[in-house]
Amino acid sequence: xxxxxxxxxxxxxxxxxxxxxxxxxxxxxxxxxxxxxxxxxxxxxxxxxxxxxxxxxxxxxxxxxxxxxxxxxxxxxxxxxxxxxxxxxxxxxxxxxxxxxxxxxxxxxxxxxxxxxxxxxxxxxxxxxxxxxxxxxxxxxxxxxxxxxxxxxxxxxxxxxxxxxxxxxxxxxxxxxxxxxxxxxxxxxxxxxxxxxxxxxxxxxxxxxxxxxxxxxxxxxxxxxxxxxxxxxxxxxxxxxxxxxxxxxxxx
Amino acid sequence: xxxxxxxxxxxxxxxxxxxxxxxxxxxxxxxxxxxxxxxxxxxxxxxxxxxxxxxxxxxxxxxxxxxxxxxxxxxxxxxxxxxxxxxxxxxxxxxxxxxxxxxxxxxxxxxxxxxxxxxxxxxxxxxxxxxxxxxxxxxxxxxxxxxxxxxxxxxxxxxxxxxxxxxxxxxxxxxxxxxxxxxxxxxxxxxxxxxxxxxxxxxxxxxxxxxxxxxxxxxxxxxxxxxxxxxxxxxxxxxxxxxxxxxxxxxxxxxxxxxxxxxxxxxxxxxxxxxxxxxxxxxxxxxxxxxxxxxxxxxxxxxxxxxxxxxxxxxxxxxxxxxxxxxxxxxxxxxxxxxxxxxxxxxxxxxxxxxxxxxxxxxx
Numbered sequence: 190x191x192x193x194x195x196x197x198x199x200x201x202x203x204x205x206x207x208x209x210x211x212x213x214x215x216x217x218x219x220x221x222x223x224x225x226x227x228x229x230x231x232x233x234x235x236x237x238x239x240x241x242x243x244x245x246x247x248x249x250x251x252x253x254x255x256x257x258x259x260x261x262x263x264x265x266x267x268x269x270x271x272x273x274x275x276x277x278x279x280x281x282x283x284x285x286x287x288x289x290x291x292x293x294x295x296x297x298x299x300x301x302x303x304x305x306x307x308x309x310x311x312x313x314x315x316x317x318x319x320x321x322x323x324x325x326x327x328x329x330x331x332x333x334x335x336x337x338x339x340x341x342x343x344x345x346x347x348x349x350x351x352x353x354x355x356x357x358x359x360x361x362x363x364x365x366x367x368x369x370x371x372x373x374x375x376x377x378x379x380x381x382x383x384x385x386x387x388x389x390x391x392x393x394x395x396x397x398x399x400x401x402x403x404x405x406x407x408x409x410x411x412x413x414x415x416x417x418x419x420x421x422x423x424x425x426x427x428x429x430x431x432x433x434x435x436x437x438x439x440x441x
Numbered sequence: 442x443x444x445x446x447x448x449x450x451x452x453x454x455x456x457x458x459x460x461x462x463x464x465x466x467x468x469x470x471x472x473x474x475x476x477x478x479x480x481x482x483x484x485x486x487x488x489x490x491x492x493x494x495x496x497x498x499x500x501x502x503x504x505x506x507x508x509x510x511x512x513x514x515x516x517x518x519x520x521x522x523x524x525x526x527x528x529x530x531x532x533x534x535x536x537x538x539x540x541x542x543x544x545x546x547x548x549x550x551x552x553x554x555x556x557x558x559x560x561x562x563x564x565x566x567x568x569x570x571x572x573x574x575x576x577x578x579x580x581x582x583x584x585x586x587x588x589x590x591x592x593x594x595x596x597x598x599x600x601x602x603x604x605x606x607x608x609x610x611x612x613x614x615x616x617x618x619x620x621x622x623x624x625x626x627x628x629x630x631x632x633x634x635x636x637x638x639x640x641x642x643x644x645x646x647x648x649x650x651x652x653x654x655x656x657x658x659x660x661x662x663x664x665x666x667x668x669x670x671x672x673x674x675x676x677x678x679x680x681x682x683x684x685x686x687x688x689x690x691x692x693x694x695x696x697x698x699x700x701x702x703x704x705x706x707x708x709x710x711x712x713x714x715x716x717x718x719x720x721x722x723x724x725x726x727x728x729x730x731x732x733x734x735x736x737x738x739x740x741x742x743x744x745x746x747x748x749x750x751x752x753x754x755x756x757x758x759x760x761x762x763x764x765x766x767x768x769x770x771x772x773x774x775x776x777x778x779x780x781x782x783x784x785x786x787x788x789x790x791x792x793x794x795x796x797x798x799x800x801x802x803x804x805x
Contacts, residue, residue, distance in 0.1 A: 270464075270465075283769065283770035284770050284771055299464070299467060300468070301467065305505075308501070308505075308533070309497075309501060311536075312497065312501055312529055313497075314533075315529050315532050315533045315536070316497070320536070321536050327770060328769075328770070329769025330769070345497075347498075348463060348464045348497050348498050348499075378525075379523070380496075380497065
């Protein structure tokens with residue numbers, strides 16, 4: 190397994206409160222990694238640190254062979270073009286139409302013609318399973334599920350190597366959530382993506398993720414679902430022994 | 442790096458894609474595809490077997506080129522090309538209908554549009570006044586804390602800037618007018634000029650404009666954000682009238698704050714005028730205020746002050762109304778905040794002109 194992203198000895202601290210204390214995590218190329226943990230365990234902080242939205246207190250983050258925490262901003266910007274990020278509530282630009290939202294990265298980072306940008310935008314809409322008519326709408330006119338799909342289309346438009354998803358299925362009804370999980374699975378296979386998702390949704394965890402990284406004691410415990418279930422750590426046991434988790438496990 | 446190797450085999454022209462066919466190489470890919478010279482009768486075969494990486498954008502560029510060759514009458518086959526990409530592209534082409542006509546989003550102001558805006562304001566105005574009367578007759582509905590809060594934010598925190606503006610405008614008038622009148626030997630009339638212009642017009646007008654810029658925009662933005670955040674809907678489903686909670690306190694607070702600010706502006710302006718007059722025109726403080734006392738009637742002051750509550754109503758209602766009209770996007774929030782300021786300043790000036798005519802007719 191080739192390592193794509195490697196987090197080493199990461200420490201994050203707010204005031205005197207440590208969120209991560211010597212956290213190590215390897216993300217392999219081509220896998221779907223789910224990051225889970227209770228509220229306040231530092232899932233979002235971990236994601237924000239990797240994305241460079243928040244400086245790490247100490248530690249190193251490698252993307253391929255490049256160390257990110259000391260990288261000059263302009264190099265980091267160039268590198269980030271290989272990343273697609275989908276935020277929890279979509280973060281679509283509310284003053285731009287769906288078409289302009291998706292075309293925005295294309296127009297900023299390439300010299301494709303307006304016509305080509307538009308065609309490529311339609312290809313991305315097709316990929317995330319939306320109709321062409323959606324393109325002329327504004328984010329405020331979309332349903333929650335459509336916002337997520339448009340956000341995913343925008344994240345995919347620069348052909349990223351790795352896709353970061355923050356709570357991809359939160360706020361969706363079970364049917365839409367399942368469809369979205371399937372969509373992520375399909376795109377992962379078709380585009381050979383590496384997917385890193387922070388999630389609360391046990392369904393997506395069980396159905397989509399190859400490995401699970403659980404934040405426990407300011408560090409992560411990584412493994413397949415089976416390995417985590419066999420882990421005797423009380424917090425992990427507690428997380429997977431809730432009624433909903435048990436029901437899902439029985440179903441599987 | 443990309444490479445496009447052309448090989449003629451079995452009467453077919455094979456195009457082998459090699460290297461990293463990715464987004465960053467689009468320009469090179471297009472150039473490489475332009476090099477290909479298809480021949481009629483020789484089918485082209487695009488072969489992606491040896492490619493290290495082929496991403497969607499690059500694949501699409503190749504696909505588009507293939508489509509244009511097909512349109513020119515050549516035969517094109519894909520070999521080892523990712524099937525799912527071809528499926529995506531084919532599906533996109535299939536649903537390719539004529540582009541939807543532009544609905545004319547920026548179609549200008551039509552008459553029906555204007556009527557809608559007017560109707561919206563009349564509805565809003567009526568609703569606000571109804572809410573105001575409701576709360577006046579049932580004091581337990583009246584939100585004193587909110588009113589105090591808004592009196593503080595719109596009134597007390599505006600004191601420094603309003604005082605400064607009043608001071609500056611009065612310095613301007615005293616200097617400009619005093620200089621002219623001194624040449625005529627009539628410098629004592631500078632006092633009349635400054636006092637009347639400030640008390641009747643400028644004090645209240647500049648204060649109102651300042652407040653429109655500060656508080657009108659704040660009202661629109663506050664309520665607009667609450668609207669986009671569905672806080673207004675939350676109030677509605679709780680059975681609370683948003684007008685009672687959001688509009689009435691702001692309206693009442695501004696009706697209290699603006700006259701007080703006007704009085705403050707008048708006082709500061711007269712003090713500043715007296716100071717400048719004593720330095721450049723040799724009119725002492727005592728002389729200045731004695732002249733004011735004997736020559737200026739109380740109604741000059743009243744004529745200015747009486748306009749303040751009307752201006753306050755206009756500013757508060759326009760601000761809140763524009764806030765309520767915000768929908769969805771951040772652009773809409775900005776648009777309506779701007780409108781709140783521009784419209785309320787315009788209406789304040791219009792109202793001021795009407796008052797001038799009215800006072801003239803009444804001999805006030």
